[in-house]
Amino acid sequence: MTIQPPAPGEPRRPSGPRDPGDAWVIAPTGERYWGRFGAAGLLAVDAERGILLQHRVGWSHHGGTWALPGGARHENEDAGVAALREAREEAAVPPDAVRQRFWSVLDLDIWSYTTVIADVIKPFDPQIADAESVALEWVPVDEVADRPLHPAFASAWEHLGPLLSVRPAVVIDAANVVGSVPDGWWRDRAGAAGRLIDRVSGWQARGVDANALGLPGAHWFPAVAVVLEGQAKGAARPADESGAGIRVVLAPGEGDDEIVAETQRRIGGGEQVVVVTSDRGLADRVSDAGARVVGAGWLLDQLDARA
CATH class of the missing domain: 3.40.50 (Rossmann fold)
Structure with missing residues (x-):
């Protein structure tokens, strides 16, 4: 495994100092995973409107696809805290507007991604808060798979979707x-x-x-x-x-x-x-x-x- 900072045109914050977690993890086989300390994303579930999805800007990883607000975790940062922070930075999600229901973790040893599934308890309208989004939309659960999804999210959605009815x-x-x-x-x-x-x-x-x-x-x-x-x-x-x-x-x-x-x-x-x-x-x-x-x-x- 090697650590590599973002190259020009790759994910980074538009302003301010870069966090040490903002780097690619390179597997021995060559695959690249964003987030030196892993990554996390928020799957916000609104009972009336569906799932909050982010249309990713073209220069981002798998740009043009739809996925969840999320990104690299900071060192020693709790996955739930990271997901809420990223959702606030990218979609202006108020931290008190959602309640965590469960986590799903993809652990590859060299890198992990935590999806934090959370129920909306205070309805809110997302707003594009940084340069990583083209659009933010509430998408009905039964229409999520119809969107051109980020490959990793598409794979995760196959098992996450059925779990949304578990309470x-x-x-x-x-x-x-x-x-x-x-x-x-x-x-x-x-x-x-x-x-x-x-x-x-x-x-x-x-x-x-x-x-x-x-x-x-x-x-x-x-x-x-x-x-x-x-x-x-x-x-x-x-x-x-x-x-x-x-x-x-x-x-x-x-x-x-x-x-x-x-x-x-x-x-x-x-x-x-x-x-x-x-x-x-x-x-x-x-x-x-x-x-x-x-x-x-x-x-x-x-x-x-x-x-």
Whole structure:
């Protein structure tokens, strides 16, 4: 592998200092890949308008084709941060307008490309923000393949397109999870529940390993509902749901009944639900509703691994 800076007429920022990541990686067989530290792109999904595509300027790599806003990662830059940064620089995508759903990673050892699939939560109109775009358009999902696509994106779209209908969710029986660890939770149920919510929020925000959810891809950012009952309801946040996708559900009565209702609501909305509980009776009820069940230990192992 060798590193080669851009030649005249090849991708570079139109102004300002060049980042060390803005260089070609040359494989021993001669193939060239843009981004010394890898690259990332944003696949923004608007439920009404479709996918945000960029018509690439002629002098760019595979110019004249359609692809995603994206580019070279900076050194030690998180792939999600890189994709959002590039989307802002190339298409003026507001960082708070999208919520990450999952990552798909092409890893070639010498180079990697991460596609960050994100749902639009605040509608916006993209704007050409640098010299790398001829046009930016929202393209309906069923029309994407009709465009002359960048070869790498065309290959990726074959498996990414079908995954756009996958929407995982995790419903957590907080009383069961907290009660599985004898750490004195009974002296302060609200405090113990609050600590669990904080840990779960960090776990979800950093991305959940796809294998743990039984899904393809690299990392997923599932919607999460933490169900609280009794004294633990004192851990509820002022806002019902954070931007990271954590929802705190307060059970008006029995927590089990609320967990079943939350599970049924999400499955009815098309989500693929994993319920976290070691209660056998509750596990049977949510399984009958169509959910996958994992024990409290599954979640605790996930939280410990991310700590």
